[in-house]
Amino acid sequence: MKNNKYLILRRIIQIGILFLFFSGANFGINILKGNLSTAIVADKFYLSDPYAVLQMLFTGYIPAVEVIIGAVIILVFYSLLGGRIFCSWVCPLNIITDFASYVRKKTGIKPALKMKTVSGNIRYYVVILGLLLSFITGIASFELINPISIFFRGLIFGSVFSLSTVLIIFLFDLFIVEHGWCGHICPVGAFYSLTGKFRFLKIYHTYENCTLCMKCKRVCPEIQVLEIIGKETGNIKSSECTDCGRCIDVCDDNALKFKLKM
């Protein structure tokens, strides 16, 4: 039987967060207002995207302290809980890029470049470049082109044109580079993998149960993190793991599970 527990749970959370923002903007329900760049929770306190605030600081503008506190809350939350857990459980673009790999698998389309032929380190250069350009040009440079926030704003404020950005990402992932956006370019995910080195929530592999079916490697969007599969028992160490739980879903041998480790 196909098990999609975590996939369904993730979609519920992703769409749920989107819906809360949407109702904040359109129905006057104040649980979450704003968007992923900065949100106000129940009209009480702010949450901010730490990478966006960091870019803002690099432009030389110091925002109100509530925003900085909001960014620190988010940073500490993701760093401690799951690093890139943002990517697979919150980010709306994840639905698009997952859909691209789903289409690729169903149709057998081969992208121009396989996942491993393009260095996975480009994204870290993008992180640095985003800050550097913010400093030089005096405007938060990645926020100017950030497809996550463009998509999110488009969904909340209903602008159809924003969807062209999403289409670019979808086609890029489908035809040009396998897992191209999330796995190679996106500096937001890269930022969280840099700060998520010491996260608590990790995926735990039990070597003894593994039958080497390699189903996990076929679904994983960051294959390099699964290097210990079939080799040793232990945690997935690399913070490039998005904690999406797809590998747990597809594993028929109870060899993978989530584990909170302090």
Place this chain on the structure above:
Amino acid sequence: MSEEKNKDFKATSRKDAIKTIFKGTGYLALGGLVWGGYVDDRKKPELVLRPPGALKEDIFIKACIKCGLCVEACPYDTLKLSIPSDNKVAGTPYFIARDIPCYMCTDIPCVPVCPTGALDMTSLYTDDILPKPDVNKIRMGLAVVNKESCIAFWGIQCDACYRACPLLNEAITIEYDKNERTGKHAFLKPVVNAEACTGCGICEHVCVTEIPAIKVLPLSIATGKVGNHYIKGWDPEDEKRLENVNSDVNNDKDNSGAIDYLNNSDDLLEDEE
């Protein structure tokens, strides 16, 4: 032998390190030039009206985190968030006065929700004991009349902008003038007063011409600047600027060269003969 091998290994790794650094610099340079070029293009001063209390445009685009809270707070749907195809800084709030102007809510709901301070409430405070925002201190832009397309300047009676202005007879006043063409009618010409105009755009919204003859432009575009060397001699306040000015004219300059040059120019005199 083993030592030699070791040496070889070291040499390769150093070469690799240099290569890696070279490659990294290349990535950064390539990405930086393409991306930086786009960013630089986008941050040019824009012909766009910002919400009340917005910081100066160049600081505003640094400070705006693009959360859209001001847009959500606006009860008239005046404010919009720009999208990438708008040719503006994507995600920043703006309004188009001709479509929906700012209706100048007295509690200014769009400003206090701004989390970063890109919309600054303190700039709207009056000098009262209790800080209280004053809508009339808002400066989103300045209305400018194009007298060629304004029918009031043709002699047709129209005072739509004058009547619609929330600061009636302050921001827009009517100037009476004789209509020489008919000889017996008056021109009732609208005149915008920059000291009072908030840039709300209601005048632009109600203007009866096909393309509005009165338009609100961003202050940086609608206003000029005289420069420091002009002083209003009739204004005692302005005259004060002269008090501490060093008015000594520097006469130490050696002018002998120039004088000698003229006196010694024999050739000139000879030519005249």
